[in-house]
Amino acid sequence: MVTEQFDLDESRRRGVRLPRRERRAQLLAAALEVFVAQGYHAAAMDDIAERAGVSKPVLYQHFPGKLELYLAILDSACDAIIANCRSALESTDDNKQRVAAAIDAFYNYVGHDAGAFRLVFESDLTNEPAVRGHVERVTTECADMIAAVIRDDTGLPTAAARLLAVSLVGMAQVSARFWLTDTDGDMAGLSRDQATALVAGLAWRGIRGYPKTDEQHAAEQQDPR
Incomplete structure (x- = not known):
């Protein structure tokens, strides 16, 4: 599972550029937390980007929309x-x-x-x-x-x-x-x-x-x- 493969808080503390694979894992871990806490309809891409500690453009570079992110999880x-x-x-x-x-x-x-x-x-x-x-x-x-x-x-x-x-x-x-x-x-x-x-x-x-x-x-x- 994404949460077992990636330490989300540690990645935010580091604040460094991540390889694409690690960045994807980071975003999935953040999205999982937000979706579980809020549900799909209430969750926003802004919330997920903030939880991951990245900008929305970075998030959209990896996932074109909220549904694609949800399906990946x-x-x-x-x-x-x-x-x-x-x-x-x-x-x-x-x-x-x-x-x-x-x-x-x-x-x-x-x-x-x-x-x-x-x-x-x-x-x-x-x-x-x-x-x-x-x-x-x-x-x-x-x-x-x-x-x-x-x-x-x-x-x-x-x-x-x-x-x-x-x-x-x-x-x-x-x-x-x-x-x-x-x-x-x-x-x-x-x-x-x-x-x-x-x-x-x-x-x-x-x-x-x-x-x-x-x-x-x-x-x-x-x-x-």
Whole structure:
């Protein structure tokens, strides 16, 4: 994520000319802070330039408009979520552990992304087709990966496996956001590990009930765990 790659305050203190790549990272970090704090519609390019410590012409040299800047942040945020999900699924061949790892990937993201998850899951600009496409890409690509595992494990038709996968992604997204934002409610006493374990347990109790393929069933009979 841009906030993890660039120390915005340090760059402002230095007050020196930055290479193009570093300048872009600086501007994205500033824009993320402003968009998270104010939302897309209330944020202004003046605010972002001021937060970054640059002039508006410098900002416009890198991004022709506010929407392009917003989409660049969404690209980075969506890539991070999808990569986390992929790593979770590839971390083990044990499906129970895969479910837990995939759920934890979403909880880990919402807890450590400096608020960028709000731009992905709670954007106030979802009526904009380009933004909606970016947001839907998270569900689509994560669900595709999970559906492939479900289909291979159960032998269910592609459509059925995909519906189950979308349901799992939705469960992870919604519960993770609720756990993080309900700081003054019941969630205040629930750690991330506890929350992840609860939701992963719920998901696994549901998904494990679907039949496994004959090949996997035979393998488990020979090597039960």
